Amino acid sequence: MSEDRMGRLDGKIALVTGGARGIGQAVARAYAREGAKVVIADLNGEGARVAAAELGAEAMGLAVDVAQSGSVAAMIAAIIEAHGRIDILMNNAGIGANTPFLETTLEDWNRIVGVNLTGAFLVAQGVAREMVRTGEGGKIVNIASLSGQRGANGRAAYGASKAGLELLTKVMAVELAEHGINVNNIAPGAIETDIARIMHDRATRAAYGRLIPMVRYGTPEEIADAAVFLCSDEARYIHGHTLNVDGGFREAGLMFTRDAPA
Ligand SMILES: NC(=O)c1ccc[n+]([C@@H]2O[C@H](COP(=O)([O-])OP(=O)(O)OC[C@H]3O[C@@H](n4cnc5c(N)ncnc54)[C@H](O)[C@@H]3O)[C@@H](O)[C@H]2O)c1
Structure with a gap:
């Protein structure tokens, strides 16, 4: 960061879970670019350390399993x-699967809900307790999904976990x-991304x-740009909101190529 340009997150301590690759890695890069000191925590601890090393000496990489309360507590203590x-x-x-409802096993269900909903709860609660303890407030952004808003093939456990997270966000x-x-x-x-x-x-x-009205997949960097905005001071009165970054997918209805009148 050059001295004449203030980053939007200058000096902030930012934790990104699942940041060894994909959306999380893009968010970690964007936060670092904006001046934050980033901690990347991932089930893939080595991947987290490699991704952190790329961001410079101030970044830190940690191993964590967000679905395990002891592992989450150790991660927060280290930070x-x-x-x-x-x-x-x-x-x-987060983790995903494309499994029909009738074929979803209890193990599938528990694994996906355990990471995407219970894991997100454990991390958010642990971090929020620290934010309350220091009395300095903070910013929390949960990654839900369009699959938690609309019915879709194969998304019984995944969609339910993300819908639960969207509601948890409102309560938080x-x-x-x-x-x-x-x-x-x-x-x-x-x-x-890989998922x-x-x-x-x-x-x-x-x-x-x-x-998708925009007729293409999004990029991890497009999620990262929204994540910087929501964590910046510019978003200070946006609260309990779900920001869809989906090329217009949620809002689309009837879509067709214009043809000659019948
Ligand atoms: N890619 C998409 O189309 C899409 C759409 C909607 C929502 N999402 C959500 O975005 C988030 C990131 O997805 P992505 O596409 O970058 O996936 P990804 O698979 O590329 O990356 C997920 C990361 O999370 C880590 N992880 C998995 N389980 C973990 C655990 N128990 N503890 C700690 N880390 C764990 C993985 O090691 C990996 O590095 C997920 O929550 C996903 O559900 C993705």
Whole structure:
């Protein structure tokens, strides 16, 4: 960061879960570009350290399993030891699957809900408690999904976990406002990452091609730009909101190529 240009997140301590790759990594890069000291925490601890090293000496990489309360507590303790506080949480770690409702096993359900909903809850609660303790407030952005807003093939556990997270965000926004903690969601549409490569078969991609007004997948950097905005001072009165970053997918209805009148 050159001295004549202030970053929008200058000096903030920012935690990005699931930041070793994909959307989280793009967010970590954007936060660092805006002047934040970034902590990347991921199930892939080595990947987290490599991604952090790319951001420079002030960034830190940690191993965490967000679905395990002891692992989350150890992650938060390590950040507090290093920095004394956490100003920003990008609650991004998540897993997906494309499994029909009738074939979804209890194990599938528990694994996905355990990471995407319970994991997000554990991290958000632990971080929010630190924000309350320091009395300095903060910003929390949860990563929900368009799949938590609309019915879609194969998204029983995944969609339910993300719908739950969207509601959890509203409760957090109501309860944490008095502590100066700003809470919002980003709901990505179809973003080209490894999770999309696992979840999106050819039929899924063809369907998105018909259903997204902007007729393309989004990029991790497009989510990162929204994440910087929501964590900047410019977004200070946006609270409990879900910002869809989806090329217009949620809002689209009837779409067709104009033809001669019948
Ligand atoms: N890519 C999309 O189209 C899309 C759409 C909507 C929402 N999302 C959401 O965005 C977030 C990021 O997705 P992505 O596309 O970058 O996926 P990705 O698979 O590329 O990255 C996810 C990261 O989370 C980490 N992770 C997984 N389980 C973890 C755990 N238990 N503890 C800690 N880290 C864990 C992985 O190691 C990985 O680095 C997820 O919450 C996902 O549900 C993605």
